[in-house]
Amino acid sequence: MEVAVKRVSHESRQGMKEFVAEVASIGRLRHRNLVPLLGYCRRKGELLLVYDYMPNGSLDKYLYDASSAGTLDWPQRFHIIRGVASGLLYLHDEDWEQVVIHRDVKASNILLDSEMNGRLGDFGLARLYDHGTDAHTTHVVGTMGYLAPELGHTGKATPSTDVFAFDAFLLEITCGRRPIEQNEHDNRIVLVDWVIEQWRKGLIIGAVDTRIPSGFSPDMVSLVLKLALLCSHPLPNGRPTMRQVMQYLDGDMVLPDLSSAYLSFTMLERMYDGDFNQKMLPYESSTSMGAVSDISGGR
Numbered sequence: 001m002e003v004a005v006k007r008v009s010h011e012s013r014q015g016m017k018e019f020v021a022e023v024a025s026i027g028r029l030r031h032r033n034l035v036p037l038l039g040y041c042r043r044k045g046e047l048l049l050v051y052d053y054m055p056n057g058s059l060d061k062y063l064y065d066a067s068s069a070g071t072l073d074w075p076q077r078f079h080i081i082r083g084v085a086s087g088l089l090y091l092h093d094e095d096w097e098q099v100v101i102h103r104d105v106k107a108s109n110i111l112l113d114s115e116m117n118g119r120l121g122d123f124g125l126a127r128l129y130d131h132g133t134d135a136h137t138t139h140v141v142g143t144m145g146y147l148a149p150e151l152g153h154t155g156k157a158t159p160s161t162d163v164f165a166f167d168a169f170l171l172e173i174t175c176g177r178r179p180i181e182q183n184e185h186d187n188r189i190v191l192v193d194w195v196i197e198q199w200r201k202g203l204i205i206g207a208v209d210t211r212i213p214s215g216f217s218p219d220m221v222s223l224v225l226k227l228a229l230l231c232s233h234p235l236p237n238g239r240p241t242m243r244q245v246m247q248y249l250d251g252d253m254v255l256p257d258l259s260s261a262y263l264s265f266t267m268l269e270r271m272y273d274g275d276f277n278q279k280m281l282p283y284e285s286s287t288s289m290g291a292v293s294d295i296s297g298g299r
Contacts, residue, residue: 029090032119035051057111082249102162103157105166199226227248
């Protein structure tokens with residue numbers, strides 16, 4: 001069978017933590033929208049994780065690589081969105097004794113199988129904890145643009161911090177833009193702020209990726225973008241749960257009016273920005289992923 005092998009640095013302390021985190025968190029998880037872990041071993045000084053091979057690679061290739069960008073139509077994008085939401089709901093499932101917090105939800109960690117189903121992968125930062133307990137960390141890890149503002153103050157990863165990262169992913173796949181970009185004047189453009197501005201002007205549909213082939217459903221695009229803004233609420237209790245996200249996506253619940261559900265971002269920006277940006281630590285992965293042809297003995 002064709003597999004993918006993730007090689008983890010054996011010498012780095014962070015690499016060992018990632019290896020243990022992936023085995024502990026995903027080793028016994030089975031869901032159609034998660035990349036399944038098939039096995040793991042230590043070989044010649046390397047820690048190896050073996051996964052199902054995802055032939056269509058990572059989602060970010062289809063959003064940002066010039067040769068592939070714009071090839072995903074809207075039905076494919078919505079199918080991926082719903083799949084990732086379903087996978088996160090499974091991880092956060094309130095009926096389980098323990099919950100898994102992914103902590104690094106983003107387009108580059110979403111892999112596409114042969115049928116273009118979105119599968120959440122890379123559990124190197126994940127945390128497994130019992131319901132009702134605090135998943136406290138001593139420093140903030142993750143990727144700029146996906147980190148919930150409360151992480152800089154509390155250091156606690158929760159299902160709600162995954163929901164915040166899911167908002168950035170929703171904007172990525174719908175707008176075809178990264179969460180944080182530099183413009184031609186070298187100014188930082190925060191995607192969620194730009195989409196909020198379009199929403200306030202009544203022009204939220206204008207935020208959609210213009211490269212989407214065969215058009216799109218304005219109602220569905222509007223739903224996804226407004227849901228993203230709801231998930232990006234600066235206060236954790238202002239965000240929906242992943243169960244509610246699925247209900248919104250499936251049309252089983254009506255999305256609340258953002259104008260009444262939202263607090264002023266200008267006020268909250270003053271609350272969070274300075275202190276949060278000082279405390280936030282960038283994360284650099286110590287792992288690499290490759291097809292089985294890169295490593296011998298991959299069967």
